[in-house]
Amino acid sequence: MKKSLDFSKSLEYFFQLKDWQNRSMFFGGILVASIVVYMFLILSMLIPVIGIFIYCAGIVVMALLAILFVFYMNGYKVLVAQAVMNHKSVEEIKVAADWGARISVGFKLAMANLVYYLPTYFIYFLGFLIMFVPLLLNPTNRTSSYSYNGVGYDDQQFGLFMVATIIYYCLLCIAWVVQMVTEYFVFPMQMAVFLKDQKFSTAVSPSGLINFWKRNSKNILLLGLLLFAMSIAFIIVVGVSVLTLFLCVGIILLPVVYAVGFTYMLHLQAHLVGQLAKHDKEN
Numbered sequence: 700m701k702k703s704l705d706f707s708k709s710l711e712y713f714f715q716l717k718d719w720q721n722r723s724m725f726f727g728g729i730l731v732a733s734i735v736v737y738m739f740l741i742l743s744m745l746i747p748v749i750g751i752f753i754y755c756a757g758i759v760v761m762a763l764l765a766i767l768f769v770f771y772m773n774g775y776k777v778l779v780a781q782a783v784m785n786h787k788s789v790e791e792i793k794v795a796a797d798w799g800a801r802i803s804v805g806f807k808l809a810m811a812n813l814v815y816y817l818p819t820y821f822i823y824f825l826g827f828l829i830m831f832v833p834l835l836l837n838p839t840n841r842t843s844s845y846s847y848n849g850v851g852y853d854d855q856q857f858g859l860f861m862v863a864t865i866i867y868y869c870l871l872c873i874a875w876v877v878q879m880v881t882e883y884f885v886f887p888m889q890m891a892v893f894l895k896d897q898k899f900s901t902a903v904s905p906s907g908l909i910n911f912w913k914r915n916s917k918n919i920l921l922l923g924l925l926l927f928a929m930s931i932a933f934i935i936v937v938g939v940s941v942l943t944l945f946l947c948v949g950i951i952l953l954p955v956v957y958a959v960g961f962t963y964m965l966h967l968q969a970h971l972v973g974q975l976a977k978h979d980k981e982n
Contacts, residue, residue, distance in 0.1 A: 704918050704978065706925055709970040713963050716790055725794045726965060727958020729768060733761060773808045774801025776969040781894055783973025784980065789966075808893055811902035815885050819878045826870035829863050883923040883930075887968065888912060891976040915979055922971050929967060933960045 713719055740757040744750045775792070778801070782789045885908070892911050893902040901907060912919060937960065940953040 704922060704971065704974045706921070706971075709967055709974060712789075712970055713966040716966075718790065718794070719962075722794045722966070723959045723962040726772065726962045727954075727960075730961060731954045731958055733765065737761065767802060770802045770805035770809055771798065772965060773805030774803070775805075776965060776972075777801075777804050777808060777890070777894065777897070779966060779969035780890065780973035780976065783970050784894060784977040786977075789970075804897055807897065807899045808890065808902060811889055811893065811899055812886055814903045815881055815889065816878075819874055819881055822870055822874035822877060826867050826874060829870065830867045879927065880923075883927045884919060887922055887926070887972050887975065888919060890972045891915075891979065894972075894976045911979065914982075915975060918975055918978060922975060926968060926971070929964065933964055936960060 716722065736757070740754050740761075743753040743757070746753065775794075778792050779789050781787075782792060888908050888911055889902045892904075892907050895901060937953070937957055940956040943952050944950065
């Protein structure tokens with residue numbers, strides 16, 4: 700019988716790292732800095748003529764750097780998870796090192812995640828397409844029984860509009876559920892199997908993921924639920940910190956809370972996945 704993961708250990712271990720402040724300053728600090736830069740880019744649009752060019756160029760550069768940063772974080776999480784899986788010290792992993800190798804590994808994992816994100820994107824896209832159905836209807840005169848944005852529709856057209864609206868909201872709800880399942884249950888499984896050989900094909904193999912699920916279904920469910928609950932808690936804490944902006948103290952508190960909280964969630968996921976892969980390997 701398989702043992703459950705040591706969730707309390709995963710919840711506590713980040714703050715047991717001797718350099719957790721440095722790691723928070725690196726990952727969280729980059730995110731906070733990017734938000735500040737984005738705000739300055741918005742303000743740059745107030746500059747006549749060249750402001751719009753500065754904004755557009757800045758957004759393009761920020762988007763490219765953000766993509767690389769996501770790849771780097773994925774590569775870093777893989778190293779942390781591997782250390783946990785192989786009973787090695789996470790503190791030996793430098794927070795900023797081997798950029799090329801980590802970005803390369805993170806790219807493969809991100810592309811594998813994208814494959815299983817496609818159904819979510821498709822459902823969202825289908826929902827937004829249906830949202831435009833009223834625009835395709837032929838409007839009647841303004842004396843019709845029903846109107847939308849001041850344009851009249853007959854009974855049949857209005858019925859079609861209502862059906863399209865209901866389908867739209869249903870698809871959004873379905874897409875949200877699929878997205879949550881993908882992010883909190885499928886992605887950890889993909890990362891766990893990816894640790895074995897760091898191959899794209901391994902992380903996207905349906906048979907490999909199904910077999911991994913069969914061997915670790917209980918732990919995967921508990922892991923996903925914990926990550927979901929901690930994400931909600933993180934959002935609430937950040938929300939409360941935003942309210943402290945009115946007390947001025949939030950100017951300092953909010954960036955710190957966001958930086959530490961984000962880095963904590965990154966390490967929590969990596970540690971849980973490392974434990975999951977270790978249990979699968981040893982049992």
